[in-house]
């Protein structure tokens with residue numbers, strides 16, 4: 446009997462685990478990747494898709510084009526539940542058995558139970574969600590000549606972390622073009638970015654976050670720090686800011702104020718905290734040693750691995766688990782624990798600007814934008830080689846729009 450390895454979720458963590466097994470597995474085993482769509486997308490670029498600066502065609506990488514299907518089978522299905530005692534997972538299309546399971550189902554937006562978020566706010570949780578938001582923004586700008594409703598051109602972004610800031614800046618950098626298309630005076634559209642923390646991008650140091658705010662404001666984005674969203678409505682959000690209750694008006698709302706783990710994990714029998722499983726130093730689920738968890742579904746507990754969930758962390762976890770499984774199938778013990786190598790973080794501020802901290806040094810401007818593109822292209826290179834970089838990569842000059 447060949448050992449069965451099942452990877453669920455084809456994002457940064459799951460795909461990296463599959464690629465590492467594809468490249469390095471030297472014993473006979475059944476490796477299967479299951480994901481909700483038959484393509485991989487870079488979650489870190491969803492804000493560009495949502496603004497229409499990255500096309501759907503460029504953002505999809507079909508699994509059949511990057512996987513060697515003789516080594517890794519691919520099944521398109523949505524995972525619904527887990528039956529660890531029976532060593533199987535249940536999807537819409539049936540039950541899938543495994544000897545080793547890698548859970549890499551990613552994140553879900555967390556609405557913290559705030560009223561109206563679910564009903565009225567968009568979330569950047571998938572490629573389809575990003576495409577839907579893009580259509581809505583473009584439609585409202587194009588229809589403005591008929592509606593004359595300025596509220597339609599007022600966009601509220603809840604959250605001043607990575608997603609919220611990258612989205613606001615991308616929108617800010619494109620708004621003049623949208624105005625030109627719709628024949629709209631530039632002073633009509635409004636972008637308001639609201640965050641609970643005292644400064645934007647709190648994961649950065651004071652200097653980097655102040656610089657990012659300055660650049661954002663230069664695009665005309667109004668930034669409200671220390672504002673707590675109380676409720677989302679059809680025509681805006683109610684916030685509490687400096688002790689006052691305010692109604693910020695806007696007919697398009699993006700919720701990017703927090704994430705949790707995947708809901709299939711959250712509703713499962715696996716012990717978890719809001720869809721995230723506390724893993725041991727080898728990234729295993731403590732209840733079941735044959736279950737590994739990587740990416741946003743994993744909550745690292747070992748000192749060398751604790752870090753905010755990022756694509757960088759997910760990919761390193763996926764690679765580590767792939768290598769661990771190769772060792773195990775070769776009857777070797779995995780003695781090395783997982784340690785995260787933090788190389789830095791870059792936040793894009795539009796396509797040609799950014800701020801970041803790389804190897805503990807602050808960077809900004811074109812160099813930050815260059816590094817951001819380099820990081821995205823490096824990922825593409827790792828999964829599909831140079832051809833994929835040329836076909837789908839991010840370069841100084843855009844080609845997709």
Ligand SMILES: Cc1cc2nc3c(=O)[nH]c(=O)nc-3n(C[C@H](O)[C@H](O)[C@H](O)COP(=O)(O)OP(=O)(O)OC[C@H]3O[C@@H](n4cnc5c(N)ncnc54)[C@H](O)[C@@H]3O)c2cc1C
Pocket residue numbers: 453454455456457458459479480481482485486488489490491492522523524525549550551552569570607608611707709739740741742754755756757758759791792
């Ligand atoms: C707009 C945005 C910008 C970001 N920018 C950055 C950044 O600049 N740098 C950075 O490091 N991080 C960034 N992040 C965070 C980063 O994208 C995540 O930490 C990373 O994607 C986590 O990887 P993952 O493999 O756990 O999940 P994902 O990459 O989200 O992959 C999860 C996969 O599982 C699939 N899936 C989900 N549910 C199911 C199901 N029930 N059944 C089957 N398949 C399923 C999904 O389709 C997807 O393919 C950003 C996130 C967003 C939303």
